[in-house]
Amino acid sequence: MTSIYGANGELIPCTVIEAGPCVVTQVKTIEKDGYKAVQLGFGERKEKNTPKPLLGHFQKAGTTPKMKLVEFKDFEKEFNLGDVVRIEDVFEEGEYVDVVGTSKGKGFQGVVKRHGFAGVGESTHGQHNRERAPGSIGASSFPSRVFKGKRMAGRTGNDRVTIQNLRVLKIYPEKNLILVSGSVPGAKNSFVILEK
Known part of the structure; x- marks a missing residue:
C-alpha cells in the first residue's frame, strides 16, 4: 500500500496492483463448452516447471507458460486466442471495481x-x-x-474475500500498474482478481 494526493489536496490511501498484460489462453463458447467465457493468463512461469498438458494449452494460444489462469464470464468485447489484454483496454480512472483475493491466514x-x-x-x-x-x-x-x-x-483467515466498490485512482499503462483506493485482501505479492 501507499498513498497519493487527491484533487483537493487530501491524502488518499491506495494499493498498487500490477494488472497485466494478460493473454487470452482460451475462448469458451456455448456450442463447444456449454457456456461463454474467456480465460486469461498472467505472470511468467518456467517451461520446466509447467505440466506437459498445460504446455500444449499455451502453445495453442501462441504464448509462453503463464503463472495464473482465470476465467471471466461477463464481458462485452469479443476476444480471440492469443490476444493481449492491457489495463487501458479494460479499466478507466474514476470507475469502481471489485477485488477478489485470499485473505491473510492467521491460524x-x-x-x-x-x-x-x-x-x-x-x-x-x-x-x-x-x-x-x-x-x-x-x-x-x-x-x-x-x-x-x-x-x-x-x-x-485464508478465505476467499471480495472487497467491493474500490475506486480506480490512477492507471500507469507503461508500467501495467493500477492504483485502487483502500486495501485489498491478501499478503504482498499475492494474486488478486479485478472485476468491473
Whole structure:
C-alpha cells in the first residue's frame, strides 16, 4: 500500500496492483463448452516447471507458460486466442471495481480475535480469567450438541474475500500498474482478481 494526493489536496490511501498484460489462453463458447467465457493468463512461469498438458494449452494460444489462469464470464468485447489484454483496454480512472483475493491466514485464534467477543465486561466482582473467554455455548440435555456455525475459536483467515466498490485512482499503462483506493485482501505479492 501507499498513498497519493487527491484533487483537493487530501491524502488518499491506495494499493498498487500490477494488472497485466494478460493473454487470452482460451475462448469458451456455448456450442463447444456449454457456456461463454474467456480465460486469461498472467505472470511468467518456467517451461520446466509447467505440466506437459498445460504446455500444449499455451502453445495453442501462441504464448509462453503463464503463472495464473482465470476465467471471466461477463464481458462485452469479443476476444480471440492469443490476444493481449492491457489495463487501458479494460479499466478507466474514476470507475469502481471489485477485488477478489485470499485473505491473510492467521491460524487458530480465539473468540476475541476471530469474532470480536468482549468477555464479561467488568473484571471485578469475582470474575477471574473471563475477559477472553467465550462464555456459555448452549443448552445441556437438549440439543446435547453444539449447533453448526456457532461462533467459537478456530482457524481464521485464508478465505476467499471480495472487497467491493474500490475506486480506480490512477492507471500507469507503461508500467501495467493500477492504483485502487483502500486495501485489498491478501499478503504482498499475492494474486488478486479485478472485476468491473
